[in-house]
Amino acid sequence: MFSAHLREIPRTISFRTALMFLALFGCSFLALFGYIYWQTTGYLKSEVDASLYHQIDIRSRQAPALRQQEIRQHTEQDTESRTPHALFSADDQLIAGAIQTLPDFKRYDRPYQVVWHKQNEHSRPIRFMVHQLENGQKLLVAQDIYDIHEFDELLINALISGGALLVVVGLLGAITLGYSARRRLDALSRSIERIIEGDLSKRLPTRGNRDDIDRTASVVNGMLDELERLMSEVKGVCDDIAHDLRTPLTRLIAGLERAQRRSLSKDEYATAIDSAIEEAMGLLQTFRALLRISEIESSARRSNFAMVDLNRIAADATELFEPLAEERGMTLELVPSKKPANLSGDPQLLFDAACNLLDNAIKFSPDGGRVQVIVVADATHSGIRVKDNGPGIPQAEREAVFRRLYRSESSRHMAGNGLGLSMVSAVARLHDMTLQVQDAQPGCQIDLVGKALSV
Incomplete structure (x- = not known):
């Protein structure tokens, strides 16, 4: 089982992303290290070349006899041959110095590099320069660059070991990320399988860190909440249809x-x-x-959205139900908002929702009762509040009354089909509004509130 998980790790996005960043970081590492290597070795060689030019300048200014004497003394003193000098005749015969044979070169006064096979000693790399003197003799100055070669090897070994460590750590990190992602996806897959099997109450697990998977899971959980609500509503509708x-x-x-x-x-x-x-x-x-x-x-009606004045909607709905209220001896009071009560919506649907709220309030209020239509508005929200002094809605039924065809036992003797508040709830969802039922003490208060639209 564990090996099967390991085989699936390379397929995860986290593993592939980690590999991509490992490749990018590796290329950056090589580029940076190569630049440092090039700059360092170039600087060291330029320092050696500057020293060679300086020594040629000094030797070329000396008299021929003094030059030969100085070269012999230098050879005796330079026992380790760190900076060997040599003087050759015009026909390349050694006159004085530590280097017995003139190395091959193409041009005078240019630095070259060669391996010097010193007699009875190990070969050593040197960097040399040849200068032709006025008398036709050839002056050779050189410098041992074994330390520079050692430094080059040290840098290359550091590059190889550092690159190997980078690859190993990067691969371990990629495997760890891939395994972690695989475990998390397995948990999501198990939850989805439970949901497919019919457990709509199951939700995708989240960690609360708001990463990509968490945000996706939160969106899916919201979709499942809505799906569960719709399925429950469909079941309730079927039951209510069969009953009513x-x-x-x-x-x-x-x-x-x-x-x-x-x-x-x-x-x-x-x-x-x-x-x-x-x-x-x-x-x-x-x-x-x-x-x-x-x-x-x-949501087919969103194309009709426009700026709606809830004061106007409430006034029109109140005017429509005034005759019915007067017929039953009821007081129907409109309390408009002093502030603009505008929001984006469908005027006809909002009018229908207000009418359904008023119809319910009048229907369930006693003769001679009182119904208030209040328009509420502040800087961020606008809405319509309908209050009556009827029997109210029990706490246990305040969610159920928005189901289609739901009718409490106390209201089954009254005319209606139990769809009024369901339509108001649908309008509220379409407009991203909140619909709340509260106790008016006595009676019922229903608030339909949405986000205000600034003019």
Whole structure:
């Protein structure tokens, strides 16, 4: 199992990225080291060449007899032949000096490098220069560069050992990163497999360090939250359809069966047909509302977004429901905002949402009650608040009331299909608004609030 994981490490992005950076760092290391090597060796050789030029200048100024004497003395004193000098005749015969044979060279007064095979001693590399004197003799000055060669080898060995260490450490780091990434991806894969098997409550693990994988996992977890909500809502809708639509369908079928079995007069048949049409229209209205919510949730209406004045929306909705409130002896009060209450949205959908909130508030408030429509606005948020003095919504049902076709047992005797607040919730999600239910003591308070749009 462990070996299988090791074989999969080279396939991980972390391992390949680490290798890429290792290659880039290795090239930078070689370039930097090569530059240092070139500059250092060049500097040392230039120092040797400057010394050779200086020695030639001194020797060339001396008289011939003094020059020969100085070269012989220098040879005797330079027992290690660190800076050997030699004087040759015009036909390359040795006159004085430590170097017995004139090395090959192409031009005078130019530095060259050769291996000097000193008699009865090890060969040593030297850097030399030949100068032709006025009398035709050839002056050779040289300097042992064995130390420079040793330094070159030291630099090259350091380059090789440092490069090898860099490769080893880089590969170990790449393997460690790849293995860590593989373990993390395995954890993500196991969570995804659990989700595929049907456990929608499972979420991708995160570390909280906000790296790339964490951000991706957070986005996926948000998608799973929404998917779980939708699946739960679909299940709830199916249950509610089976529960709530069974009664009108049963009444519709029962009425048609009675009309079929009995001998009814023409008027009775017309009444039965009217009753069946009324039941069918109610069912059709329910399905239209469901389709309307689906259309809103599909975000197909975002193309109609514009700047919306919530004061105007609240005023229009209040004006529309004033006759119904007066009919029941209720007080319908509009409290506009003194500050601009603008946001980006679909005016018609926001108007429909406000109307649904008002319809619910009036429907569940007692005759002679009071309903308030308050427009709230500050520097960052704008919204509509609807308050009533009805029975309110219990704490346990404040999330469920936004499900499609959900109706509490206390409200099943009232007209409606349980889709009003579901439509408001869909509009809120489309506009990135928050929808909250609170206790108005007594009654219910529902806030529909979104991000304000500055003018």
